[in-house]
Amino acid sequence: MRNSFLPILPRRRMLLAATGLLAAPPAIPSAAAQANWPTRPVRLVVPFAAGGATDISSRIVAQKLSEVLGQPMVIENRPGAGGTVGVDTVAKAAPDGYTFAFSGLSTTALAMGLYRNMPYDPVKDLVPVAPTVLVPIGIAVRKELGVSTLQEFIAHLKANPGKLSYGSAGNGSSGHISCVGFLQQTGTQAVHVPYRGSGPVFNDLLAGVIDFTADAPGLIKPHVDSGALVALVMATPERSSLLPDVPTSAEAGLPGYRAYSWFGLFAPAGTPQGIVDRLAAATETVLTDPSVAQKLSGDLGLPPMTGYTPARFSVFLREEIEYWVPLVRASGARAD
The missing domain is CATH 3.40.190.150 (Bordetella uptake gene, domain 1)
Incomplete structure (x- = not known):
C-alpha cells in the first residue's frame, strides 16, 4: 500500500504512422486469446x-x-x-x-x-x-573523503564548491533529482556524472572516479559493510531496516529533505x-x-x-x- 511519506494530493498512443500511406493499427487479441493469455514468453x-x-x-x-x-x-x-x-x-x-x-x-x-x-x-x-x-533513497560517499556525518559532508562541499562529483543512473533519474534537491537545500554545488544504471555508478564510486551518490539502501549496504563507503543519511521519516545506524534527514540536521x-x-x-x-x-x-x-x-x-x-x-x-x-x-x- 501507499507508504505514509508518499505525497497525497487532490486530485496518441493510437496515432497512425505516416509513411505515405496510413499504417494499419496493431491487431488487438481476440477475447479467446485474452482469456488464454499468456501463451508464449x-x-x-x-x-x-x-x-x-x-x-x-x-x-x-x-x-x-x-x-x-x-x-x-x-x-x-x-x-x-x-x-x-x-x-x-x-x-x-x-x-x-x-x-x-x-x-x-x-x-x-x-x-x-x-x-x-x-x-x-x-x-x-x-x-x-x-x-x-x-x-527509499540515501546518500553515500566514498570513505576517502574523510567525512562521517551529513553536516561534515555539507561543510566539505561548501569549502570545495563545484569540485566534487556525484553519479546517478542517468539524467532525470531519481538519484539525479535526489542529489539536485540536496544540493539546493544545502546551498552547495557538485558536478553531475550520469551513467546507464546504478551498477556503473557504484563501480566508479568505489574506484574514486566520483565522490558520492544517492541510491537505494540495498545497493549502498554491501559497500558500507565492507568499509568502502559511508552512508550519511536516509531521506525518509524512518530509518532503513538494512542500514539501522544511518540517521534520517531530520536526525541528520536536514529536516524536510526527502527522496524516494x-x-x-x-x-x-x-x-x-x-x-x-x-x-x-x-x-x-x-x-x-x-x-x-x-x-x-x-x-x-x-x-x-x-x-x-x-x-x-x-x-x-x-x-x-x-x-x-x-x-x-x-x-x-x-x-x-
Whole structure:
C-alpha cells in the first residue's frame, strides 16, 4: 500500500504512422486469446543497466510471475536517457500483451519535468498495470573523503564548491533529482556524472572516479559493510531496516529533505483490459508471497507496494505527476 511519506494530493498512443500511406493499427487479441493469455514468453523491458535497484527487484518479480502465469517473463535491459529509451520502446510496441515496461518515478513524473520533448506521454501512451516496490533513497560517499556525518559532508562541499562529483543512473533519474534537491537545500554545488544504471555508478564510486551518490539502501549496504563507503543519511521519516545506524534527514540536521522512487509495470496503450487485469492480479499474488516480500523488503530494503488495482495505480501516477513536475521544473534541472 501507499507508504505514509508518499505525497497525497487532490486530485496518441493510437496515432497512425505516416509513411505515405496510413499504417494499419496493431491487431488487438481476440477475447479467446485474452482469456488464454499468456501463451508464449512475455518481454519485460527494464530501462536501466543490470545491477541497479530496478533491475534486481524486477528480476525477483519476473521470476515469480513466470511461475504464477506459466510462461517465461523475459527481462530485457534497454538503458539510455534516464530510462526513457527503454520505456519508449514499450510505448511504441504492439499492445498485444507480450511487451511491458518496468517504469517508475524517474521515467514518468520526473522525466516530464526534465525533458522538453518527451518521446512518449506517460499518461496517454502507457497503461499503469501495477506498482511493484517503493525505493527509499540515501546518500553515500566514498570513505576517502574523510567525512562521517551529513553536516561534515555539507561543510566539505561548501569549502570545495563545484569540485566534487556525484553519479546517478542517468539524467532525470531519481538519484539525479535526489542529489539536485540536496544540493539546493544545502546551498552547495557538485558536478553531475550520469551513467546507464546504478551498477556503473557504484563501480566508479568505489574506484574514486566520483565522490558520492544517492541510491537505494540495498545497493549502498554491501559497500558500507565492507568499509568502502559511508552512508550519511536516509531521506525518509524512518530509518532503513538494512542500514539501522544511518540517521534520517531530520536526525541528520536536514529536516524536510526527502527522496524516494518507485517502480511498476506498464503496458502500451491499447492493451486489452482483460490482460492488464490478469497481470495486475498476478503481480499482487507475487508481491504478497512471503518469500518474495522477504527478498524485496528484508534483503533489498524495497517495500512491496501491494493493494493496488490498475485504476488505483493510475490515480497514484497522476498524483505523482502533479507533485513532482512543478518541483523538478522549479529546480531548474534539465536533461536535454
